[in-house]
Every structure is written in C-alpha cells, then in structure tokens.
Amino acid sequence: MSRSDVTFPLWNLRRGEAAVIDGFDPVLPEPYRNRLMELGFHPGEVVTCLQAPAMGAPRVYRVSNSTFSLDDDIARYLQLRLVTDE
Amino acid sequence: MNKPENFTCSALLIGSPNCGKTLLFNRLTGLQQRVANFPGVTVEIARGDLVRHSGVELYDYPGTYSLEAISGEEQVAIEQFTRALEDPRLGIVMCVIDVTRLEKSLYFAQQVIREGRRAGRPVVVLANLIDVLHAHKLTIDLDALGRELGAPVLGISARTGEGLDTLHEFITATLREPPPAAEAHDAPDILLRGTAHQLARKYGPRGDVLLRTQNRIDAFFLHSAFGGAAFFLIMYLLFQSIFTWAAPAMDAVEAGLGWISDLVVPVLGPRLVQDFTADAVFSGLGAFLVFVPQIFVLTFVIGLLEDSGYMARAALICHRPLRFFGLTGKSFIPMLSGVACAIPGIYAARSIESPRRRFLTYLAIPLMPCSARLPVYTLLIAAFIPQTTFLGGLVGVQGLAMFLVYFFGMFVGLLVTAFVSRSSRIQESDLPFVLEMPAYRRPALLPLLRKCWRRCGLFITKAGPIILAVTLVIWVLGYFPNGGEDLGASWLGQLGRVIEPVFAPLDLDWRYGVAILTSFLAREVFVGTLGVMFGIEAADENMVPLVDQIQASGLGLASGVALLVFFAVALMCVSTLAVLSRESGSTGLATRMFFAYVGMAYLMSIAAFQIVSLLGG
Numbered sequence: 245m246s247r248s249d250v251t252f253p254l255w256n257l258r259r260g261e262a263a264v265i266d267g268f269d270p271v272l273p274e275p276y277r278n279r280l281m282e283l284g285f286h287p288g289e290v291v292t293c294l295q296a297p298a299m300g301a302p303r304v305y306r307v308s309n310s311t312f313s314l315d316d317d318i319a320r321y322l323q324l325r326l327v328t329d330e
Numbered sequence: 331m332n333k334p335e336n337f338t339c340s341a342l343l344i345g346s347p348n349c350g351k352t353l354l355f356n357r358l359t360g361l362q363q364r365v366a367n368f369p370g371v372t373v374e375i376a377r378g379d380l381v382r383h384s385g386v387e388l389y390d391y392p393g394t395y396s397l398e399a400i401s402g403e404e405q406v407a408i409e410q411f412t413r414a415l416e417d418p419r420l421g422i423v424m425c426v427i428d429v430t431r432l433e434k435s436l437y438f439a440q441q442v443i444r445e446g447r448r449a450g451r452p453v454v455v456l457a458n459l460i461d462v463l464h465a466h467k468l469t470i471d472l473d474a475l476g477r478e479l480g481a482p483v484l485g486i487s488a489r490t491g492e493g494l495d496t497l498h499e500f501i502t503a504t505l506r507e508p509p510p511a512a513e514a515h516d517a518p519d520i521l522l523r524g525t526a527h528q529l530a531r532k533y534g535p536r537g538d539v540l541l542r543t544q545n546r547i548d549a550f551f552l553h554s555a556f557g558g559a560a561f562f563l564i565m566y567l568l569f570q571s572i573f574t575w576a577a578p579a580m581d582a583v584e585a586g587l588g589w590i591s592d593l594v595v596p597v598l599g600p601r602l603v604q605d606f607t608a609d610a611v612f613s614g615l616g617a618f619l620v621f622v623p624q625i626f627v628l629t630f631v632i633g634l635l636e637d638s639g640y641m642a643r644a645a646l647i648c649h650r651p652l653r654f655f656g657l658t659g660k661s662f663i664p665m666l667s668g669v670a671c672a673i674p675g676i677y678a679a680r681s682i683e684s685p686r687r688r689f690l691t692y693l694a695i696p697l698m699p700c701s702a703r704l705p706v707y708t709l710l711i712a713a714f715i716p717q718t719t720f721l722g723g724l725v726g727v728q729g730l731a732m733f734l735v736y737f738f739g740m741f742v743g744l745l746v747t748a749f750v751s752r753s754s755r756i757q758e759s760d761l762p763f764v765l766e767m768p769a770y771r772r773p774a775l776l777p778l779l780r781k782c783w784r785r786c787g788l789f790i791t792k793a794g795p796i797i798l799a800v801t802l803v804i805w806v807l808g809y810f811p812n813g814g815e816d817l818g819a820s821w822l823g824q825l826g827r828v829i830e831p832v833f834a835p836l837d838l839d840w841r842y843g844v845a846i847l848t849s850f851l852a853r854e855v856f857v858g859t860l861g862v863m864f865g866i867e868a869a870d871e872n873m874v875p876l877v878d879q880i881q882a883s884g885l886g887l888a889s890g891v892a893l894l895v896f897f898a899v900a901l902m903c904v905s906t907l908a909v910l911s912r913e914s915g916s917t918g919l920a921t922r923m924f925f926a927y928v929g930m931a932y933l934m935s936i937a938a939f940q941i942v943s944l945l946g947g
Contacts, residue, residue, distance in 0.1 A: 275400045276762060278523070282396050283764070284433040286527050294545055298554035300650045302659075302763055306541065308433040309534055311548075313646045315653070315763035 254305070254314065254322035259296040263324035265289050265307075272321035284308040285322060339505055340387045340419045341380065344411060344442060345426030346435050347393035348768040350458045352376075354426060354488035355390040356777040375410060382498050386421065386505065389414065395434060397441045398519060401685065401761055415449035421505045422452050429457040429470060429485065432534040434766070436479075437526035443481045444522070447514040452504050453481045454497075460485035461492050462769075468535045475533045480512060489774070544639075544769050551643045561647045564640065569666055571631045579623030587616045605814055606805070614801030618794045618905055621673050622786050628667055628674035629782040635663075636681065637773035642765055649763060655744045656751020658682060658763065661691040665743070668698035672906040676913050677785065684761040690747045692914060696901045696927065697743030699736040702853040706897045707735055709857050709873050713880040714890025731894075739898040742934075789909070796908035804851055817862050822847065835936050836892045837885065849902045856897070888942035892935040899931035 251266045265287050268277045284307040285291065294311060295304035302315040314322075343358075345351040359378030376390035391414075392407040399405035414420060425442040427435030439455050446453035457472055476483035484500060486493035517525075538545075551557050591612040598604050635641040641663075649659030657665075660682045668675030675695040682688040711731050718727045807822040808814070817823055818841070826844035833843050841863035849856035857873065864879040901907065901924050911920035 275398065278398060278519070279395060279400055279764070281523055282434065282437045282526075283766075284527075284530070289527075295548055295552040297552045297557060297647060302646050302649055302765070304548065304552065304646070304767055306538070308431070308530060309538075309540060310431040310434055311541065311544065311767040313642070313763070313765040313767055315649065318762035318764060 249325075251323045251325050253320040254291065254324055255303070255316045255319040257291070257293040257303075257305075257324060259293050259303075262290055262292040263326050265291055266323040266325040269321040269323060272318070276318060276321075280318070280322065283312060284310055290327070291322075291324065338419055339383075339385060339421040340389060340417065341422045341424060341501065342389050342391065342411075342414055342420060343424050343426065344391040345393055345456075345458075346395050346428065346438050348766055349393065349426045349428040349435060350488045351390065351393060351426045353774055353777065354456070354458060354486070355388065356774070356780070357488055357491065357494065358382075359388055380501070383501055383505065386501075394438070396438050396519075397445065401683065412445065415445060415451055420451055421508070422454065422501060424454050424456055425481075426456045426458050428459055430459050430462050430535060430540050430769070433526065433530035436529050437523050439481075440479065440517070440522040440526060441519070443479060444515060444517060446481075447512050450511045452509050454500060454504070455479060455481050455483040456497065457483050457485045458488055461487035461490045462540065463535060464492075466535075466539050468539070470533055470535070475529065478529060489771075540769075544767070547770050548643070548767070551640065552646070557643075557647060561644060564635070564644070565662075565666055568628075568631050568635075568663065569670065571627050576623040576627040579626075580620050583620050583623065584616060587612050587619065602813070605809065609809075609814075610802050610805035613805070614798040618790070618797040621671065621905065622790065624671055625674050625677060625789055626782045626786050628670075628678060629785045630778060632663060632678055632681070633778040633781055634773050637771065637778060639768045639770040641681065642767055645765060653763075655694075655748040656687070656690050657694065657747055658684060658687040658691075661687060661694065664691050665694055665698055668695040668700060671700050671702070672696050672698065672903065673789075673909050676906070676909050677789075680913070686751075686761070689914075689919075690751055692910060692919070693750060693923070694743040694747050696903070696906055696910075696923065697739045697746065697899065699739045699898070700853075700903075702903065703739075703897055705854045705857050705873075706849075707732060707894065709860075709877065709880075710890050710894050710897075711735075712873060712877045714885070714887050714894075735894050735898055738895070742899055742930075792912050796911075797905050800904040800908075801851055804848060808848070817844065817859070832932075836896075836939050837889045838893070842893070846896075846902070849897075850904055852905065853897060853902050886943075888939045891942045892939040895938040896931045896935040899927055899934055901927040 252263075253269075254265075257263055265285055267287050268280070289307055292306045293303055294306050297303070300316075302313045303319065304311055304313050305319075343351060343355055355376060355378065358380055360381040375392070378388050378390075380386040380388050391411050394404050394407055397408050397411075399408050415423070423442065423446045425439050427439050429435075443453045443455070455476065457470070457475075460470075463470060470485070472483040472485050482500070484493055484497055486497055551560055591608050595604050595608045595612075598607055632641070635644065641660075644663065645659035647659065648662040652659060652661050661679070664675045664678040664682070666675075667678045672695050675698065676692065679688050679691045679695065682691055711728050715728045715731045719725060720727075804822070807825065808817055808820050810821055812819050814820070818826075822844055823840070826840040826847060829843050829847075830840040833839070833846075841860065844863060845856045845859040848859040857876070860880075861876050864876060907920045907924055910923065911917045914920065
C-alpha cells in the first residue's frame with residue numbers, strides 16, 4: 245500500500261471511498277481539532293464515507309468502530325490522503 | 331468514608347454521550363429519577379436512590395466526550411462534575427464506556443480516572459453493551475484493559491442486566507471498605523488521547539461486524555429518495571400525534587374540569603366567589619392542564635425517535651436547508667411541534683446542544699402557526715375575505731388566504747432567525763455540526779413513560795402557576811368594578827378605550843383592543859371576547875352570528891388583513907412565555923421576545939393595512 249501525495253478535504257470524500265487522515269487545516273481551532281481526535285479522527289486513521297444523503301446534507305463517516313455525521317463547516321478542515329494498493 | 335447503611339453516601343455516574351448511561355441509571359435506581367435544572371442552561375443532573383444500596387444517592391451527569399469543554403453547557407457540566415468530586419459524601423465514581431466504540435469512550439474514561447485519583451475517589455469503569463459483543467461472538471480482555479487504565483473495568487449490559495450483580499457487589503465492597511487511594515498522576519490530555527487511541531486498537535472489536543446492521547438500515551433511512559420519503563412519513567405521524575392522538579385526552583381534561591366546576595361552583599356561597607371559582611380558577615387551571623396530554627404525547631414520540639436512533643438521522647436530513655436560516659437539523663422537530671403548539675415545541679428544543687442554535691429555534695417556534703391561531707384565522711377570514719372561487723371552484727380565495735397566513739408566520743420565523751443568526755454578536759458562540767450516529771436500538775418503554783410523566787409534572791409545577799396567576803389578573807380586570815355585568819364597563823374595557831388610539835391606524839375600535847388584550851391568555855380567547863363585546867353567546871363554538879355582526883359593523887378588508895398579520899406574528903400567549911422563560915432560564919429573553927414580536931406584529935399590520943387600502947381594499 246502506498247499513499248498518494250495529494251491531500252484533499254474530508255468533505256470531498258465520496259460515498260464508499262476510504263482515505264487516511266493526513267492532518268488538520270491549521271485554521272481549525274484547537275478545541276475542535278482535539279474533539280475530532282477524541283472521537284477517533286486521528287492522523288493515520290482510515291476514514292470511510294458511508295452515506296452522502298441528498299441536498300448536500302452532512303455526510304456520514306466511519307472512523308474506527310464509530311460513525312459520525314460531519315457537515316462541511318468542519319469536514320473541510322480535515323485533510324485526507326488516498327491510499328492505493330500496489 | 332460513610333458506610334451505605336448510614337444513608338449518607340453518594341455515587342456518581344458519568345460517561346460519553348450515547349453510551350447507555352441513562353438506561354443504566356434507570357436500572358440502578360428503579361426509575362426513581364429526580365431532575366435538577368441549573369439556571370441559564372439546560373444541563374440536567376438526575377438524582378436517584380440506588381435500589382440495592384439503601385441510602386446511596388446516585389447522580390447522573392450529562393454525557394460529554396471529554397473534560398475539555400467546547401461549549402458553555404459542557405463547561406457547566408464539567409464544573410459540576412469536578413465540584414462533585416470534592417464532596418466528602420462521594421463514595422464511588424462509575425464511568426460508563428461503550429465497549430463497542432472504545433475510541434470515543436477511553437479518552438474521557440482516562441480523564442475521569444485521573445481526576446478521581448487527584449480527588450482520592452475510587453473509580454470503576456463500566457464497559458456497557460457487553461451483550462452486543464457476546465451476540466457477535468466477540469470478546470474483550472477487560473482485566474488487561476483495567477490494568478492499563480489503572481482502574482477496574484466491569485463488563486455490563488444496561489439493557490439485559492448482564493453483569494449488574496457483579497457491579498452491585500463491587501459497589502457494596504467499595505463503599506464498605508474503600509480501596510487505598512491510587513497514586514495521583516498528572517498525565518496531560520495529549521498523552522491520554524494517544525493512549526486512548528492505542529488501547530482502542532489493542533482491545534476494541536475489529537472489523538465492521540458491529541456496524542453492518544446499522545449501515546444497512548442507514549442505507550434506507552439516509553437514501554437520497556427513500557430516506558426523504560421515510561422522513562416525511564415519520565414527521566407526518568409525529569405531527570398527527572400532537573394534533574390528533576392528544577385531542578381526546580385534551581377534550582377529557584376540559585370536560586373533567588368543566589364537570590368538577592359544575593359540581594363545585596353551585597354550592598359556593600356569594601356570586602363573586604362562584605364567578606371567581608368558575609371563570610378565574612377553573613379557566614386558569616384549564617389554560618395549562620389542557621396542554622399536558624400534548625406534552626406527554628410529544629415527549630413520548632420524540633423519546634421513541636431518540637431512543638431508536640432515528641432522531642440523529644432526521645436531524646441530518648433537514649440540516650442543510652435549515653442551516654441557511656441559522657438553524658440546525660435538530661430545529662426541525664421543535665418547529666414542527668410548534669405548528670401544533672409552541673409549548674411542546676419549546677420543550678423539544680432541549681435536544682439541540684448548541685446554545686446558539688437552540689436560542690434561534692426559540693425565536694422561530696412562536697411564529698409557527700399554532701393551533702390556537704386557527705379559530706382566530708377562521709373568524710377573520712370568514713368575516714373579511716370574500717367567498718370567491720376560481721378555476722371552476724377548485725381554488726377558493728378563503729382557502730388561499732388560510733394557506734398564505736399559515737405560511738406567512740413560518741416565513742417570518744425563518745426570516746427572523748436568518749437575520750439574528752447573521753448578527754456578529756452571537757456568531758462567535760456557534761458549534762460545528764458533528765453528530766454521532768448512534769446504533770439503532772429498541773426503545774425502553776418504561777423509562778420513556780417515566781420521562782414523559784416527569785416532563786408533564788415539571789410543566790404543571792413550574793409553568794402552571796405563572797399561567798394561573800396571569801389568568802387571575804385578567805379576570806380581576808374584566809370583572810371589576812361592575813361585578814362582571816358588562817365587560818365594556820370593566821377595568822379591562824376602560825383599558826381598551828385608553829389604548830384605542832393604538833389600534834386607530836388599523837381602523838379598529840376599543841372592542842377589538844379589549845379582545846386583543848384578553849387574547850394574551852390564549853389566542854383563541856380573542857374570538858370569545860369579541861363575541862361578548864358584540865353581545866353574542868358562545869361565539870367560540872358557533873362563529874356565524876359573530877361573523878355577521880363584524881361584517882355589519884362595516885369594518886374593511888384592510889383591517890381584517892391587518893388583524894390576520896398581527897395574530898400571525900404577535901406572541902400573544904402567556905403559556906408560551908412562561909415555558910420559554912423556564913426552559914431558556916431567562917425571563918429577560920421571554921420578555922424581550924414578547925415586546926419584539928408584538929411590536930413587529932403591530933408595525934407589519936399597519937404596513938398590511940396601508941398596502942391593502944392602497945390596493946382598494
């Protein structure tokens with residue numbers, strides 16, 4: 245497995261796709277960054293987009309053994325990197 | 331440390347959200363829950379007696395993901411927790427974790443253990459939902475996890491009762507003979523966060539076996555087409571429950587009070603006492619007791635949605651459209667409830683964690699077209715709007731007017747929240763939308779019924795006296811000085827004449843002023859009062875003679891439209907204000923909203939009057 249060099253925000257992850265958390269946008273205030281890590285959104289962890297409901301509704305992501313819904317007001321600050329099988 | 335037999339110990343239950351803490355609390359206390367509200371916030375700390383340890387009080391603290399607050403309410407909850415640790419009566423701290431979702435629970439559990447050690451309190455970690463692991467033939471080494479955490483870990487199931495005997499034995503042993511205080515440590519949060527991550531990987535269930543069922547159900551409920559249809563069907567049922575299912579019970583409350591009144595009043599002596607008892611006391615009691623069935627039904631249905639796990643999905647589906655107006659997906663159900671009655675709607679807003687969004691939802695709810703407005707709209711539309719139809723009778727102007735005035739209130743409500751949410755002062759206190767998707771579970775009915783009962787009790791004891799007091803004041807103003815012979819000559823009538831110039835721009839005379847004043851009790855009172863002013867008996871039951879009288883009085887269409895606009899916007903409901911004041915913990919907010927909405931309604935009705943007049947109405 246190798247990691248892509250390109251990072252992109254969690255909000256751009258499409259339904260059924262998985263990627264590795266690369267880090268957080270520095271703009272995201274520290275308390276929110278900490279809260280996301282408390283929930284399991286750690287750098288290096290795999291996150292999967294389980295559901296992308298209609299009308300731009302917040303998407304449902306799986307991380308570890310939990311599922312969370314994040315709106316773009318926070319999902320855009322989580323940076324991901326695709327993992328490819330080689 | 332006191333022994334449990336001395337009835338002076340306390341125990342503390344804490345855990346992250348959705349870990350099954352409340353269900354465990356109900357199991358341990360036999361549902362005998364008492365709730366303490368803290369002023370200014372909606373932080374509830376439930377209190378009950380442990381059924382198998384007489385004299386031990388159990389405190390249930392609000393669920394939070396960490397001791398590092400990101401909102402004002404979390405801060406209050408955390409402060410209460412740290413204060414409780416200093417209480418010399420505290421015998422044991424029980425930290426509940428969700429064993430199927432270790433990552434989110436373990437960081438908080440480590441913080442609780444650290445703080446417990448600092449305060450010299452024994453902490454036990456309760457690994458809840460152990461039955462779910464067993465059902466999937468999964469195991470977890472709780473002893474090893476306990477050694478790494480530095481606190482004993484007991485596997486339990488609040489749902490099935492598995493492991494609770496062991497827990498009771500553990501509590502007894504700890505309270506009788508507290509273990510030697512463990513060495514305190516000052517591990518920083520960042521270290522605990524990393525440890526939680528490692529421990530979750532080491533001990534947590536692997537694979538997605540636990541999420542498969544949830545994902546399958548979500549694939550339907552969050553489907554772009556089916557999910558929306560299911561959402562509207564469920565919301566329709568919710569709406570029906572408030573309107574239709576509660577109606578027989580509401581009728582029964584009214585009939586019961588009427589029956590008691592008929593029984594009691596005739597045996598009372600002087601007419602003044604009879605009038606006071608019938609029109610002030612029983613009317614006042616009816617003014618708030620009639621809402622109890624609605625509150626019960628709504629709390630029950632919302633509880634079903636919350637406990638089953640659907641509420642989180644519903645909030646997600648309607649989040650985006652409401653976000654534009656500064657609201658959240660969780661605002662939808664309170665606002666929908668507000669279409670039936672603002673009071674259950676305000677109670678339903680408790681589920682909104684973000685103080686800012688809850689505040690904005692409070693602003694929107696009173697502008698939803700509640701059922702109390704319906705008789706007012708019916709009267710005014712019948713009196714002022716022509717019965718013209720077009721498209722071969724398919725579309726009637728009166729029906730169209732009813733539709734427009736209903737949606738006018740909703741529209742104004744959304745405009746208000748959009749405007750206020752964009753004010754810089756409150757933008758700073760917002761929280762991003764992160765919502766845990768709980769597993770779908772079968773609701774536990776008995777605790778839910780208890781919750782409904784408790785909510786109704788709170789309404790009766792807290793909001794009821796305020797509503798009753800205002801009813802009594804209005805009655806006194808309407809009864810004296812002429813013994814209720816002529817409302818027009820009463821103090822209320824005199825007040826109506828004093829404020830007549832206020833309604834002059836709407837071309838309304840003092841009779842309408844008095845009817846508007848009395849509608850502060852409840853909007854539908856407007857119809858009955860106007861009937862009295864026009865000398866018509868029971869106008870609220872048969873509006874036709876009143877409609878004829880109003881039409882004969884020569885009042886124009888512009889005044890009718892102005893009144894419709896006024897009632898669509900004005901916050902003319904003492905019950906709503908009382909509950910709003912109670913729930914928001916701010917009498918100031920309720921007062922400001924009353925004056926703001928009445929003022930806005932007045933200005934908008936003048937504008938409507940002028941526009942309709944210019945158009946020749």
